[in-house]
Amino acid sequence: MNTIGVPIDIRLPLTDEAVASLRAGMTVRLTGPCYTARDAAHKRLVEMLDRGEELPLPLRGQCIYYVGPSPAPEGKPIGAAGPTSSYRMDAYAPRLLALGLKGMIGKGARTRPVLDALRREKAVYFGAVGGAAALLARHITASGLIAFPDLQSEAIRLLTLEGFPAVVLADSYGNVFPEAQA
Amino acid sequence: MREISCAALQAAVTELFLKANREIAPDIRQAMEAARDAETSPAARYALEQLVDNYDCAREDGLPICQDTGMAVLFAEVGQEVHFTGGQFTDAVNAGVREAYVRGLLRKSVVADPLFDRRNTLDNCPAIIHASIVPGDRVRLLAIAKGFGSENMSRVGMLTPSAGEQGVFIYIVETARLAGPNPCPPIVVGVGIGGDFEQAALMAKHATARPLGQRHPDPRYADLENRALDAINALGIGAAGYGGLTTVLNVAIESAPTHIAGLPVAVNICCHASRHAETTL
């Protein structure tokens, strides 16, 4: 699929039916709760799993947005909040997907182990436009700290997305967008 | 001897980093609008529409253009007749950066140690300062807020003389191809050819701030810039990596004398959020 059609409204957390309905190349508008985590938070989460500890966030059915926002101005829930490059999380993502994570939002290509895990675990990878950070912030209506405040912008937050524009870059059937990236 | 106070230097540095992070340069905006209007791929056009709208969202909402407000890189050409008073040059630059990033609500993205203590320094310091001494009694400052999505896709190659123009051309285009969608295309490509290992990289970084459309004064290098530009666009990576006509906005080469045994090439990739600002004191 190489056309951007009318965006489809998708609610978070993702249901299995929603995941099954998504195909690489579709445009979506995401609405609902979504956690943030990027490099340092992923490292800690996986270390916690290694130690057999309980994670500070639920994974089952949830979606993680790879973002480290800029500080929120007075009266706004969040600062600029565009995606960071997803491949840096590829070392950790299959582990989280195996624990029930259903969606990831980021930018750029994923490596084979992540694409395989998406198919195996029935999950999906969304892309947001890198650098459209102030525009994307308008689609985040709430933000609350969940864990690792010492990580500053890299702390885990719970966001509320409202019509957040994204494209399905890799679906649960092994398709990627654009196809040249497969 | 002309005296410039460190307070004035500090204030100028703060202004530059605030401006660079909040307002896109007019040449970049124009190029992005032109790319949007020319784009035939619906997906890439969708991305370019968002990116152009984003400049206005940032201005209206008082936010930086991108959440990665970068490492603070400062090129300072200091006239040898200048004497800085009331403090120390490096301290003043860092104080200026601190002020911009803390007061300006820019993201603090620097960790104290790369390997063993990745603790955030909380003020985006230290800045990376490239100072050179030039004739005269003025100070020219070029501030670059350098995001790392694109920085991570940059490369330095120690080619050998036999590689020649074609070897350099291939190295540049291959760097863009390997980067793919990761550095937030459309990208700006700065290239340093010659010098030694670090001078090549320094020229490449400096070249990323060259105004769009300006070509290398030597027509042979200008031709190489044009050929690399066309070849990278022909890769079809497109805006946001969605496939499309515009993958690169500019290729800017700087060149310098080098060793008889060498042909260093550095390719510094910058994203469409090419944020830089300059002033003269």
Ligand code: SF4
């Ligand atoms: S590469 Fe540039 S536009 Fe993309 S996220 Fe980083 S700083 Fe922002």
